[in-house]
Amino acid sequence: MTENVHIGVLGGSGLYDMPEIQDKRTLDIDTPYGKPSAPLMIGTIHGKEVAFIPRHGEGHYHTPSTVPYRANIYALKMIGVRFIVSVSACGSLREDYEPGHIAVADQLYDNTKLDRGRTFFEAGLVGHVPVAQPFDDYLRGLLLKGLQEAGATAHDGGLFITIEGPRFSTKGESNVFRSWGCDLIGMTTSPEAFLAAEAEMAYAVMAHITDYDVWHDTEEAVTVEMVMKTVEHNIDLAKKALAYAVQHIDTTTERPVHNALASAIMTRPDLIPAESRENTAAIMDKYLNANA
Numbered sequence: 264m265t266e267n268v269h270i271g272v273l274g275g276s277g278l279y280d281m282p283e284i285q286d287k288r289t290l291d292i293d294t295p296y297g298k299p300s301a302p303l304m305i306g307t308i309h310g311k312e313v314a315f316i317p318r319h320g321e322g323h324y325h326t327p328s329t330v331p332y333r334a335n336i337y338a339l340k341m342i343g344v345r346f347i348v349s350v351s352a353c354g355s356l357r358e359d360y361e362p363g364h365i366a367v368a369d370q371l372y373d374n375t376k377l378d379r380g381r382t383f384f385e386a387g388l389v390g391h392v393p394v395a396q397p398f399d400d401y402l403r404g405l406l407l408k409g410l411q412e413a414g415a416t417a418h419d420g421g422l423f424i425t426i427e428g429p430r431f432s433t434k435g436e437s438n439v440f441r442s443w444g445c446d447l448i449g450m451t452t453s454p455e456a457f458l459a460a461e462a463e464m465a466y467a468v469m470a471h472i473t474d475y476d477v478w479h480d481t482e483e484a485v486t487v488e489m490v491m492k493t494v495e496h497n498i499d500l501a502k503k504a505l506a507y508a509v510q511h512i513d514t515t516t517e518r519p520v521h522n523a524l525a526s527a528i529m530t531r532p533d534l535i536p537a538e539s540r541e542n543t544a545a546i547m548d549k550y551l552n553a554n555a
Contacts, residue, residue, distance in 0.1 A: 272315045272316070375454070398466060399520060425452045462546050
């Protein structure tokens with residue numbers, strides 16, 4: 264792969280329609296984990312190439328459980344991406360994070376149930392990657408500044424819980440999540456953020472609050488109509504914040520996650536099966552070749 268794109272965006276296809284994007288082109292990629300959700304759309308923003316993947320596919324046909332998370336992350340890694348911006352709709356589990364606001368979460372709790380392709384480490388390749396800070400603070404800061412510049416009501420931080428979906432929560436579940444101290448609730452940030460860490464890419468999420476989930480006693484419970492109305496209302500804010508972040512990202516900056524595997528790989532190199540080496544080449548080659 265000869266591409267050298269350093270910034271990736273995971274979100275809806277509506278993000279493609281940005282006046283700042285020039286020289287649009289599509290790139291069809293195969294990965295060891297299958298095809299990504301859709302062909303990558305690559306365009307130039309402020310002189311920097313950015314790759315977009317609509318997480319749920321064109322026409323929104325992947326459920327939260329069936330999104331090809333590993334293929335999406337691996338495809339971005341294959342073309343050189345070092346920074347990933349996730350744009351997601353979510354519910355609020357606290358009064359002051361109101362529908363229409365946008366939160367840049369700083370913590371993540373994985374409450375999914377199915378195996379969505381949680382890791383690249385399998386079949387004789389063991390790695391224990393540190394994810395105490397699942398969202399990169401440098402990237403978070405740029406998103407927050409971009410949202411403020413765009414005029415959004417933005418919140419710095421929040422514990423984001425990922426549920427399985429595709430159904431919404433019961434009121435009992437929603438109140439349990441609140442009792443755990445969770446602030447935001449969505450269906451796709453796990454395992455996406457953890458796979459990005461394994462692939463040594465800085466990751467941050469711009470969480471668009473669409474509703475109060477179902478816990479609130481006076482507000483209407485979440486519906487698809489409610490979610491889509493708020494997402495459509497906020498899309499311009501997302502585009503402006505994204506354009507700002509892209510403009511100001513120093514793509515050469517070294518973040519701790521960019522060397523997350525340096526002390527994480529446990530398996531002796533000569534014991535790693537050929538298939539595992541091949542499947543993770545874009546991630547592992549710099550370490551395995553150094554120890555060859």
